[in-house]
Each structure stands twice: as structure tokens, then as C-alpha cells.
Amino acid sequence: ETEIPQDHPRYQSLITRHRIEEGVDTGITSPQGLIAEGRGEAFDYLLGEKTTSSADDAARAAAALLLHAEHPVISVNGNVAALVPEAIVELAEVVEADIEVNLFNRTEKRMNAIADHLYDHGAQTVKGLKADDQIPGLDHERGTVDADGIGAADVVLVPLEDGDRAAALDAVGKREIVIDLNPLSRSALAATVPIIDNVIRAVPNITEHASALKQADNVALTTVINRFDADEVRERAEQEIRRGELRSS
Ligand code: ATP
Ligand code: MG
Numbered sequence: 001e002t003e004i005p006q007d008h009p010r011y012q013s014l015i016t017r018h019r020i021e022e023g024v025d026t027g028i029t030s031p032q033g034l035i036a037e038g039r040g041e042a043f044d045y046l047l048g049e050k051t052t053s054s055a056d057d058a059a060r061a062a063a064a065l066l067l068h069a070e071h072p073v074i075s076v077n078g079n080v081a082a083l084v085p086e087a088i089v090e091l092a093e094v095v096e097a098d099i100e101v102n103l104f105n106r107t108e109k110r111m112n113a114i115a116d117h118l119y120d121h122g123a124q125t126v127k128g129l130k131a132d133d134q135i136p137g138l139d140h141e142r143g144t145v146d147a148d149g150i151g152a153a154d155v156v157l158v159p160l161e162d163g164d165r166a167a168a169l170d171a172v173g174k175r176e177i178v179i180d181l182n183p184l185s186r187s188a189l190a191a192t193v194p195i196i197d198n199v200i201r202a203v204p205n206i207t208e209h210a211s212a213l214k215q216a217d218n219v220a221l222t223t224v225i226n227r228f229d230a231d232e233v234r235e236r237a238e239q240e241i242r243r244g245e246l247r248s249s
Contacts, residue, residue, distance in 0.1 A: 013044065016037070020033060022082065023079070023082025023083075028082050028113050028117055029078035029082045030103075032104070032105065033082070036079055039182070040181045040182075043182050044181050044198050047197075051197050051202070052236070052237060053240075054196065054233045054240065055205075055237065056205065058228070059195055059209055061193050061225060061228035062157070062209075063206050063210035063213050064209075064213055064216075064225050064228075065155055065177060065193055065225055066091075066095040066097060067213055068221040068225060069097075069154050069155035069175075070154050071153050072097040072098070072154070072156070072157070073097055073098045073127075073149055073153040073156050074091065074092055074097050074099050075150060076088060076099060076100065076118065077104065077114075077160060077161075078103065078110060078114060079160055081114045081118060083199055083200055084200060084203045085121035086121045086122065088118070088121075088123075089118065089121050089122045091157075091207045091210070092123070094210045094211055094214070095210050098125070098149050098153070100128040100145065101126060101127070102128055102145065102150065102158075104162055104165075106141050111128060112129070115129060127148070128145070130147070131144045131145070132146060132151075133145050133150075133151035135151075136168070136172065138164065138165060143168065153174055154174065155176075156169055156174050156177070157176075157177045158179075158187070159178075159180075159199045160179065160199065161176075161187045162186075163186025163187050164186075165187075166178060167186065169190075170192075176191045176192050176193070177192065177195065178191035179199050180194065180195075181198060183234045183238050183241070184238075189234070193228060193230060194234055196233070196234070196237035
């Protein structure tokens, strides 16, 4: 255990990195997850490690989309399981979504380690282990999902998804909420609702918005969803990075 002083300027980022390292040690996160984390850190640095106003708008639209959905599913990979297991379980409860493990590098061992980790953090049911359905347009291992999970979902939250799979889910008509710090990544471009933010901040923020919108009827939810403009949000995120105001404040 390394002690990180709370007043360290990169405190949150170092805590995050440490959780990913631990995830690799316990077999939850793949070694490639370390590289994804490093890439994310670079973008988060440019955002000033803060939730921007455009990311907050996107989190609210995501909450509305999840509450309005017939069958929402939250997809979990090794980085997400290592970083925000409790927050995922809490969000799934508030919006009544399924949780499904879905890995880029699928191994039975890692699938089980992640499912167990989520159960340890209070999950009721974790899907992804039946692997009895296939998303078209992806090679077998990467397109494998549960028929009664992502296979049957109308809305999928995919934090840190890779671009190919985000595009394949989009092609079969699923509405996608993507959390990705890179506004230019293909996953962010394929999303119905792109949230350009760190999963550490974004997942609890969606839950907060969902709790506030819980009593809203379908007309009100549809209004929030229809007013949301994904292109505008990606553009604003890029401007926020370029202006660098968040870094200096
Ligand atoms: P593609 O264009 O296919 O989408 P990619 O950049 O997504 O490529 P990956 O190597 O899968 O390729 O990168 C992981 C992505 O996840 C990066 O865009 C990175 O910014 C993002 N990321 C990593 N850690 C986090 C995090 N904690 N929160 C949000 N996004 C993250
Ligand atoms: Mg991506």
C-alpha cells in the first residue's frame, strides 16, 4: 500500500492509477487496461480533472435515457470494475438496469473475477457469463453477449468501450451512452450520448441526475432526451480542452 498525501496536486489521478494497478494484480483488469488508463489520464489532465458543464449536461441526458429505457444494460469491463464497482451497482439500482460483464480480451477467469468483484460490492445479478448471443459485425470473442442482457437491451451504457464495438452496437439499433475522456475517439463519435468525463466522476453523477429525475414522467424524460445534442456536446468538450480554463482554476 502506497500512501498518497491528500494535498498532492494529482491526488485523485494517483488514487485512480493505484486502483487499476490493484485490478491487474487481482486479475480483474488486463495489462492493456493500464495503457487505456494512461491515455485517459492525459485527457483528464487537459480537462483539469473536473466535470465540465457539457459533461454534466450529457450525464443528465444519460440518466433520462436510462430511466426511459425498456431494458437498460450497464456494460462493465476490467477498468470499470476496478475503478467504480460500488458506483455501478448503485446506478443499476436507481435506474433498474442489468449489469453485464463484457470484455475486449475475454477469458473465463477474468469474467468470473469481475462478476465476483461486483457481487462483493452488492450486485444482485451479473450477466455476461452465459454468452449465448452475438452482436453482428464483430469477431466471435468480441461480439459475445448474453441474449437476455445486452442482446435484448434497447439502451446500453458502455464506459470505456472500444470504437469497433461501439459502432457495432449502434448498427443493431441500440442507443448508447459512452463515457470516454477522449472526445475524438470513435466510441465517443458513435454514441447517442457521449459523456466526456472520467468514469470516477461520471457514474456517480449519472446516478445523482437519475435520482432527481426519478419522479419525471415519460413526456418529461423524452423532452430531456430530445433536447440533447451530441454534436454540440462533443464540440463544447473540445473547446473546453482547448481553452484550458479548467486547468488553471
Ligand atoms: P477508439 O478510437 O477505438 O475508440 P480508443 O482511444 O478508445 O480508440 P483504447 O485504447 O481502448 O482506444 O482507449 C481507451 C479509451 O478510454 C481512451 O479514449 C481513454 O481516454 C478512455 N479512458 C481511459 N480511462 C478512462 C477513465 N477513467 N474515464 C473515462 N475514459 C477513460
Ligand atoms: Mg474508445
